[in-house]
Amino acid sequence: MLNLKHIAINSFNENLAYVHKDCDAYKVDDIKTLTKVEIHGGVKPVYAFLQVVDDARLVKPNELGLNNEAFEQINLPEGANISLTLSPPPPSLASIKRKIAGNILSAGEYASIVNDIAARRYSNMDIASFLVASGSFMTASEVLALTEALIGEETIRWDNESIVVDHHCFGGVPGNKTDLIITAIVAAYGLPMPKTSSKSLTSCAGVADTMSVLANVDLDEDRLKALVKENRGAIACYNSLPIAQANKIISSVERHIGITQQQHLAASILAIKLAAGVTHLVLDIPVGPSSRIKSTNEAMRLRKLVEYIGDMLSLEIDAVITDGSEPIGNGIGAVLEARDVMKILRNKPDAPQDLLEKSLFLAGRLLEFDPKLRGGQGYHVAKEILQSGRALETMNKIIHAQGKAPQPRLGHLTRDIVATTAGVVESIDNARINKIGVLAGASQYPGAGLDLLKKVGDRVEQGETLYRIHAVNSTDFAFANSVVDGYTGYEISSKGGY
């Protein structure tokens, strides 16, 4: 038996167990590799990976240390008696080898993999293997099985609502923060919209990042329900809700390795919506040469896939293919995107028109889920709600109810990227703009990002600013500067426009 000790280390979604090299209860001198152990003494065994310590101030030979993640799970006080056994490799790891070998996995295999991930029986390396192996190809049935497995056991029920709507964008287009505007419009109309979103995976800012500039997004289930009851809408970071737990662990690995495969993303989005109790979803699929989805054919295949999964799992999906050829709005990064959103809600004349129009279009599609609304009226109703100021009023209520955030400042390290020739902006490369923004620190710091002063079709003079980089710290600023000179992401045609 060993005494439990909390080692206050945050290791980002991996359970670590620290044992002394002369551990009383476990012979560690033969350990050659990362070893999985089971820790007994709590309600359920906790799985962790061994780290061997040679410092009794950190862990004594009669102690077992657990990092934050594992200590929280075992839910015992320091000093509690616990024991340690080697953990056999979970049998579901064999399915990963089968997937590498090119096999189609069964629904049972996906369920086992996801359960083992939720129980932390996979190391991050194992999860990375699963992601890359299953990323090579998945049949529609496999994506369905993965979606169903990812929903998990805990789901949110909305007993008094016949329709619960949400909107999600498949991503790949910087600045695309329609969700905040849509939520305000739909909630003002009166349809319940518990918008769940993640923080950025590989982009400059996720919806939760942008909303967190304005309000607290860490809402628990009771709070979310109360807020939706009160205001018909709320914007929550799904990580704060007790749903789709395995997906959170998988996402943290995806975020690290920077690989987000389309079918995984589809399964992840649909699983979160289903776990959140959503009944009707508008899924925006932006298509463009530098977007996540590059062609209409690809978008169509994705639409068929999500429609199939929606039908099988009773989620009504309206999958909308939209123009993703250039960034949407002017701001890229949470603070700048929140600025654009508030300009639109305030009906400011300098609000970005592309973001405004797209938001009205998508909000309209959502409103048409209401059986009482006549077909084709959604857009006009949405526009009326926005122009009347009711959307702004609802957003202010939502911000107030969630808890107003101390607005972070825009990064003070700036650089203007200017046109080297006069002409017309012919194209803006989404992937490049995203990369420069991420390097400038946008995925870490809300105040970092890019402010696009020119968009496709705009006339520019030589030396005129195309966009401005904002960074919060000097390392990020240097990273962004070091790549932007190679390729700014803007193509200027000197021919003189359309």
Add this chain to the structure above:
Amino acid sequence: MLNLKHIAINSFNENLAYVHKDCDAYKVDDIKTLTKVEIHGGVKPVYAFLQVVDDARLVKPNELGLNNEAFEQINLPEGANISLTLSPPPPSLASIKRKIAGNILSAGEYASIVNDIAARRYSNMDIASFLVASGSFMTASEVLALTEALIGEETIRWDNESIVVDHHCFGGVPGNKTDLIITAIVAAYGLPMPKTSSKSLTSCAGVADTMSVLANVDLDEDRLKALVKENRGAIACYNSLPIAQANKIISSVERHIGITQQQHLAASILAIKLAAGVTHLVLDIPVGPSSRIKSTNEAMRLRKLVEYIGDMLSLEIDAVITDGSEPIGNGIGAVLEARDVMKILRNKPDAPQDLLEKSLFLAGRLLEFDPKLRGGQGYHVAKEILQSGRALETMNKIIHAQGKAPQPRLGHLTRDIVATTAGVVESIDNARINKIGVLAGASQYPGAGLDLLKKVGDRVEQGETLYRIHAVNSTDFAFANSVVDGYTGYEISSKGGY
């Protein structure tokens, strides 16, 4: 600037940097994911992954802690002034995405990947992604490029030798410890053989594990050279040599995720041999339905591949396809395998004949690399060296020179697996036997393993012991027991033999 602190934690081949959550020099509260940093102050920047600490006894806000691996690399005393910057993702990670997308990578891309792994700019998750992505397919040119990259910068030179020989087995067959016998014979003959080997990857025991039962295998370069000069042979764990560093890091991830892809293994073996200065290699490719290589066609493809790489990199390779249909020898696990080896060297009548014959055959192939030996004479010369006792004498000299090991005891927890019917052993499943041995603890504890009392073709009575499980600790013993009842790995034909 921060003060360096050594945090005595062994994290198994990953550099970790511990910062306080209120770190003076680095804002950590926005960190959402595992973050790569560069630590400056030493000769070269050291790359590590951040762990956030909330305990000033462990790391103060003005300190930066490094785990064993990273502290050793920075090579500065505790208290030294160091600084910390975010590390941009190494550009070679983009090649992994290209590989996932099905592309053929260039030699330059493999070189960049391997360099970045050697510099610890990849997390273990990134390495797992690389292994699974490149494991799906590699062209011969890609395997060549990977091999060349894995050789690394540090190589061992044998200036006074015209031929330096080695033998390596492609693996998949339990108990196959020909190497110790071959080294003794070849060294007794007089050809220099610095046998390098790894500890077990996914098997019950690697050559270095078995040799370490008899002698110290942690030899540095000078020691290895002196020993080969003195005795013409030595058996070293390659991890103790300063060669093929990236390969060691990659292997530790392979060992953890349990996925060893054939082309990676070929590249790894050849790179180690080339880095060790070997000029002539016998590569044993065992083929069998439950071996790593399942068919003669597959073995032939592998032979062509290694011959091609050998020709391109000036390594003379004699690739020999052998029978891998059942385990070789009786012992599986380091102590039991060492017992078999010593029985053969001592010319004991109960020595396993299959291991004896195979060792003579392969040693003969190695001896024939000597231009002075007449073609076809190798086997007979090898047999004469063994039977005369010269091989034993040489092995004893090698053991003495490397440093005799305190022989570990055989695991005292035993169970006899018996035949449920009388008949003849028709087949033994290598993969199953390996799995039971690994679960019994053989890859961790030299004293654990299986002792095969019956082999294919042997007559057995009902209730007679087929093999005996040896375990060192009770958890492993329970694991092995829990699977062996499902399927022992032996098939008994009741028809009455051949």
